[in-house]
Amino acid sequence: MDIESYKLFTLEQDMRKALHNDEFFLEYQPRVDTKTGKILSAEALLRWNHPEWGRVSPLEFIPVAEESGLIIDIGEYVIRKVSRQLYSWKEKGLNFVPISVNISPLSFLKNSLVSTIEEALEENHLDAALIEIELTESSLINYSENVISVLKELGSMGVKIALDDFGTGYSSVTQLKKYKFDVLKIDKTFIQAMDKNAEDAIITANLVQLAHGLNMQVVAEGVETFEQFYSLRKNGCDQIQGYLFSKPVPNSVFEQKLLIGNLKPQNIKEENVFKGLRKYARVEFPYPLEADMTILELNHKSVKMGSTKILIEDISAGGVKFVSKIKLPVRKDIILLIETMLLGENLAFTGTIVRKDEISDTLTNYGFQFILEEEQRAGLAKTLDQLQIQLEQNPSVPKSRFIEAASSHLNFE
Numbered sequence: 267m268d269i270e271s272y273k274l275f276t277l278e279q280d281m282r283k284a285l286h287n288d289e290f291f292l293e294y295q296p297r298v299d300t301k302t303g304k305i306l307s308a309e310a311l312l313r314w315n316h317p318e319w320g321r322v323s324p325l326e327f328i329p330v331a332e333e334s335g336l337i338i339d340i341g342e343y344v345i346r347k348v349s350r351q352l353y354s355w356k357e358k359g360l361n362f363v364p365i366s367v368n369i370s371p372l373s374f375l376k377n378s379l380v381s382t383i384e385e386a387l388e389e390n391h392l393d394a395a396l397i398e399i400e401l402t403e404s405s406l407i408n409y410s411e412n413v414i415s416v417l418k419e420l421g422s423m424g425v426k427i428a429l430d431d432f433g434t435g436y437s438s439v440t441q442l443k444k445y446k447f448d449v450l451k452i453d454k455t456f457i458q459a460m461d462k463n464a465e466d467a468i469i470t471a472n473l474v475q476l477a478h479g480l481n482m483q484v485v486a487e488g489v490e491t492f493e494q495f496y497s498l499r500k501n502g503c504d505q506i507q508g509y510l511f512s513k514p515v516p517n518s519v520f521e522q523k524l525l526i527g528n529l530k531p532q533n534i535k536e537e538n539v540f541k542g543l544r545k546y547a548r549v550e551f552p553y554p555l556e557a558d559m560t561i562l563e564l565n566h567k568s569v570k571m572g573s574t575k576i577l578i579e580d581i582s583a584g585g586v587k588f589v590s591k592i593k594l595p596v597r598k599d600i601i602l603l604i605e606t607m608l609l610g611e612n613l614a615f616t617g618t619i620v621r622k623d624e625i626s627d628t629l630t631n632y633g634f635q636f637i638l639e640e641e642q643r644a645g646l647a648k649t650l651d652q653l654q655i656q657l658e659q660n661p662s663v664p665k666s667r668f669i670e671a672a673s674s675h676l677n678f679e
């Protein structure tokens with residue numbers, strides 16, 4: 267097994283236990299009025315604090331939960347948790363807002379969804395309009411009839427329904443005839459392409475018109491820049507959800523935002539800058555260097571597994587900065603081995619991850635610190651000095667290899 271399959275394997279095994287041990291929790295991402303910045307609602311996003319892997323992204327564990335069927339229990343867990351949270355906000359006298367919950371299509375195939383929601387609302391004395399269900403477009407394509415009948419039942423109870431990730435499935439527009447959705451959420455890939463692509467901007471503008479014609483509210487997801495925000499505002503998009511206004515935040519932070527009630531766009535570029543390992547002189551490669559990484563030790567126990575490809579961006583006597591598709595936690599008790607070839611020489615380093623920065627949904631930038639004796643470190647520093655000179659004199663030598671490595675092993679989106 268390589269690191270990725272090993273991780274998925276352990277996630278699947280640990281998930282049921284995690285539900286009981288309360289390793290899951292929710293974060294809330296506000297949705298604001300495009301014109302005023304007023305918080306109108308928020309999306310509940312599930313987080314898993316795994317004892318060994320650290321924070322695991324839902325992009326990793328939701329597919330595993332769908333495969334094992336545990337997604338149904340997870341959906342019910344989220345509904346109950348959100349309902350209790352709404353009750354507690356009400357008790358505190360906070361000026362709170364409706365919360366939207368992501369529900370897997372598998373939950374719609376089981377009869378318990380409607381009763382779970384009914385019970386949760388009743389127990390917490392909540393109005394049905396305080397809960398919104400988000401359903402992805404692809405769910406409609408695969409399970410259409412069952413899903414629609416449950417949607418109708420929920421709709422008649424007064425639960426609002428949003429069509430999520432709109433624009434990512436095929437024949438998107440025909441989905442709109444199947445049910446009278448209350449909210450249309452335009453997917454972030456569309457929104458983020460608007461800056462670069464005139465066509466995407468035109469499509470978005472027309473989607474807003476179309477949705478309004480069908481009496482739906484339009485939410486733009488994944489708004490990260492002022493440009494995207496201005497263009498959406500110009501085109502009459504109702505609500506914005508994205509890092510520009512707020513990342514998903516834990517309850518304590520969300521409550522503070524509710525107290526203020528309004529959000530302003532933030533400059534998010536700065537916090538994304540990755541601070542490398544500064545103490546030692548770094549050699550930066552003109553193109554990332556391919557390497558193999560494996561886990562040697564986990565939780566003070568030796569493990570044996572296959573390797574995963576990574577790309578090294580720079581190296582110093584302190585460590586390397588690399589990019590990978592795999593999500594690993596910052597932990598001193600996960601000892602990794604990185605092996606690569608540099609100018610005809612095999613190099614192997616053991617060390618730990620000391621920093622991480624997610625650069626996209628799929629890619630993460632890591633700071634990896636070598637475990638080295640001072641003597642070895644001094645030797646490495648010398649080798650790196652020579653490497654720097656060689657790179658300066660003849661940058662074309664490693665270049666072709668770098669390009670090849672980058673294009674064959676990782677898809678940079």
Ligand code: C2E
Nearest residue numbers: 311312324325328344368369370488489490507508509510
């Ligand atoms: P989604 O429903 O499309 O949720 C929105 C995702 O976009 C969230 O990712 C959010 O953190 C991210 N996001 C929000 N604003 C921005 C932005 O400005 N830029 C970028 N790049 N991303 C932004 P997250 O929390 O990682 O969740 C990923 C997906 O996992 C969700 O996508 C949803 O499909 C699924 N998920 C999360 N929680 C649950 C849950 O409780 N149940 C189910 N069934 N699925 C869930």
Ligand code: CA
Nearest residue numbers: 309368400430
């Ligand atoms: Ca969603």
Ligand code: CA
Nearest residue numbers: 430431451487
């Ligand atoms: Ca979405």
